[in-house]
Amino acid sequence: MLRYSEDHEWIQLDGDIGTVGISPHAIEQLGDIVFIELPEAGATVSKGDAVAVFESVKAASDIYSPATGEITSVNEAMLDDLTSITPDRATESWLFKVKLSDTSELDEMMDEAAYAAMIS
Amino acid sequence: MENRRTPLYDFHIAHGARMVAFAGWDMPVQYPAGIKAEHLACRSGAALFDVSHMAQIEVNGDGADALLERLTPTDLEAIKDGRVRYSLFLNETGGVLDDLMIARFEGALHLVVNAGRAAHDISHLKAHLIGADTRIKVHDKRALLALQGPGAATVLGDLGLDLDGFVFMDIGRFMLAGVECVVTRSGYTGEDGFEISMAASAAETIATLLAARDDVFICGLGARDTLRMEAGLPLWGHELDETINPVMAGLRFVLSKRRREAGDFLGAKQILQDWDFGPKRTLVGLLPTGGRPVRDGTKLIMDGTPVGSVTSGGFAPSLDAPAAIGLVESQLAEPGTALIAATRGRETTVHVACLPFVPHRYVRGS
Numbered sequence: 001m002l003r004y005s006e007d008h009e010w011i012q013l014d015g016d017i018g019t020v021g022i023s024p025h026a027i028e029q030l031g032d033i034v035f036i037e038l039p040e041a042g043a044t045v046s047k048g049d050a051v052a053v054f055e056s057v058k059a060a061s062d063i064y065s066p067a068t069g070e071i072t073s074v075n076e077a078m079l080d081d082l083t084s085i086t087p088d089r090a091t092e093s094w095l096f097k098v099k100l101s102d103t104s105e106l107d108e109m110m111d112e113a114a115y116a117a118m119i120s
Numbered sequence: 121m122e123n124r125r126t127p128l129y130d131f132h133i134a135h136g137a138r139m140v141a142f143a144g145w146d147m148p149v150q151y152p153a154g155i156k157a158e159h160l161a162c163r164s165g166a167a168l169f170d171v172s173h174m175a176q177i178e179v180n181g182d183g184a185d186a187l188l189e190r191l192t193p194t195d196l197e198a199i200k201d202g203r204v205r206y207s208l209f210l211n212e213t214g215g216v217l218d219d220l221m222i223a224r225f226e227g228a229l230h231l232v233v234n235a236g237r238a239a240h241d242i243s244h245l246k247a248h249l250i251g252a253d254t255r256i257k258v259h260d261k262r263a264l265l266a267l268q269g270p271g272a273a274t275v276l277g278d279l280g281l282d283l284d285g286f287v288f289m290d291i292g293r294f295m296l297a298g299v300e301c302v303v304t305r306s307g308y309t310g311e312d313g314f315e316i317s318m319a320a321s322a323a324e325t326i327a328t329l330l331a332a333r334d335d336v337f338i339c340g341l342g343a344r345d346t347l348r349m350e351a352g353l354p355l356w357g358h359e360l361d362e363t364i365n366p367v368m369a370g371l372r373f374v375l376s377k378r379r380r381e382a383g384d385f386l387g388a389k390q391i392l393q394d395w396d397f398g399p400k401r402t403l404v405g406l407l408p409t410g411g412r413p414v415r416d417g418t419k420l421i422m423d424g425t426p427v428g429s430v431t432s433g434g435f436a437p438s439l440d441a442p443a444a445i446g447l448v449e450s451q452l453a454e455p456g457t458a459l460i461a462a463t464r465g466r467e468t469t470v471h472v473a474c475l476p477f478v479p480h481r482y483v484r485g486s
Contacts, residue, residue, distance in 0.1 A: 031342075032156040034435040034442070035412045055413050057155040057435045058342055060463075 003106050004115035005066045010090070016103055018067050021094040022054070024087035025119045030056045033082045038074045039096055045071060047105055052095055066109065069100040126172035127263045127323040135331065135338055143236035145173040148340040159346050159437040161337035162309055163478070166271035168330050168338050175238035176259040176317060179245065180228035183254035188222060188229060190248050193366070193385040195376030199224045204289045204304050208366055208374055209244060214387025214394075215362035216369070217244065219354065223291045223304060230291070230302075232264070232315070234356050263323035268313030268347075270481065271335055276303075276314060279329070287485040288312075297329050308344060310351025310480045349445060350436045352405065352475030358416060358431045359403055359445055367394040368447070370403050370475065401428065402453040405473035406444040406461070408433075413442035414461040414468055420446055421460040427452055430461060438478050445475065 003011050008026035011018040027033075035055035045051050045065040052063035074096040078085060085093045100106075110118065123146040132139065137148030148170065150158065161167050179187060185196040194207040201224050209217040218237040223230040233241045245256050267275060273283055281294045281303070291304045299322040307313035318326060330336050345355070354360045354369055365387065366374050372395065379385050383392055394400075408414050413434050420428040433444030444461075452459065457472040 031150060032154045032435075037412070055435075057346060057437070058149075060413070060415060 002112055003066070003109035004112070004118075005064065005109055006118070007064050008119075009064060009066045011066045011098075011106060011109070013100070013103060013106060016069075016100045017072065018069075018098050018100055018106070019094045020066060020096055020098060021090055022063060023115070023119075024090045027085060027090055027093070028087045030054055030061060032057045033085050036079060036082065038076070038079070039065075039071050041071050041073055041096075043071045045069065045098065063095065065098065067098055067100045067105050068102065069098045072097045072099050124173070126170055127320040128170045128172065128327050131324050131327050131331075132170065137340060140341070142341060143173060143234070145235055147173060150340040150342045151338055153337070155340070155342035155346060156435075156437045158337060158339035158343035162269045162311060162339060162343060162347055163438050164270070166267060166269040166275045166333075166336045167309070167343070168327065168336050169266040169268065169340075169344055170263075170323075170327065171266050171315070171344075172263040172320070172323065173235035174264055175231075175233050175235065175241070176262050176264060177231040177233065177242065177245070178228050178257040178259060179231065179254065180257075181254040183249070183251055184229050186250075187245065187248060187254055189379070189385070191244065191386065192220075192222070193375045193379045193388075193391070194222060195378045196222075196224075196229075198376060198378070201225065201227070202291055204291050204306055206374060208360070208371070209241060210366075210386040210391075211362055212386055213362075214365035214390035216356065216360040216364060216366065217241070217362065218356055219360055221304070221306065225291045225302065226293075237356060259317075261320050262317055263320045265316045265318075265323065265327060265330070266307055266309075266313060267316065267330065267336070268307045268309040269311045272311070272313045273483070275330065275333060275336055285485075288482040290485075296326060299326055301326070305483065308351075308353055309347040310353065310476060310478055311347075312481055312483045345432075346434060346437055349432050349434065350438055350443065350476065350478040351480060352445065352477065354403070355432060359447075364403075364447065365391050365394060365399070367391055368399040368401055368403060398450055400450060401447050402450045403431070403475070404446060404448055404453050405475045405477055406430065406433070406446045406459070406470040407473045408442045408444065408461065408468050408470045410468060411442065412463075412466075412468055414444050414463055414470060418444075418461045418463050420448055420470070421462055422452065422458075427459065436477055443473075443477055444470065446470075448472070 428448035
């Protein structure tokens, strides 16, 4: 099940591994993306930590980890072509996978309907 | 307080603009194509901008020249009718209160000033009025469009404007689609281009006519900012403010010869000292390494010591790389000098570079 944070990250849980990305709405709002800094695999992160940065033409935006755990892999391939990061490719443009210390941490996050209501 | 809207607000919404608050106005920052595409369209073709937020001020009467000479370092006698000059309102220490355009047209002076400084500038002008023979009129029922890029002259030529002999920094009256417009050949992109002033009521007609053409791209303030940064053109509040004088800002050309020799403008003492001996700090281009942009306000460091800061920073679409402008200690202004930009705990090496990043392509008279 897809969960969303108030900072526009999404997380898809498979067992205790969460795949994290940013929402189509966030990608649209960022505009032209010119640089991305991803976290390092193996890093330990806490929920709410700034773990990645998206730089657009106009501004830098922090991306926060929606969960506590260990980064198990990062999507280096997305860096090859930043123009491929478009709202309709939010799923393919995942940022990193995190092994959650406690999956119940996601209970308070929004589901798709609640997130859609928040951004409308 | 509600933001003000230009006469093209509905036009922007209809074209899918993302609106932002800017200097008390609701302005389009970008359209669906995005800042990069808009920027590149201006460098290769013709781009339309709504700049109606800038204030258009007329100063007329016998004291008009004297008023402007009291507040700027410009030789007003040297501005012939039909010509435009870039100028600066200075303070007593040589700092810049705002930058502006001064045109002499049909016997009056026509100023265009920054939206964010308009209220200040109007009070400033009024405070320095002497006698009753000078009048200041704010044209708040007029719109201002900018058509910029190497294709701009072709677009206006197609629409019937005779631009023969009308060169960079000229001003004239033209009919455009039956609307009387006052046009200057000037802009804020480094490209050839025009700024077109018209009655607010006619703005949507003209904008729609221009935007409907295949060879005109509509652009927002985002592209306007990246274009002017690449062209090394200053933005008040960034490259210019009360603590930055024209010599530091690389704007020696603004100081007219007669005024400089007379030393009779505000801040002359400090400015002429910097003119003769060089300023302590200088505006330079900065090229970050590693692909990550550095942003406004970032401190610049050499050997652990602060040596300056970034005044405007972001991405330069024409370079397809990050670029910035910064104020640094003058001994470090040599192109190629490596500095450290300390961004939010991360360090980026930046190299000093010449401005402009992209050469100006103005169409000048022979």
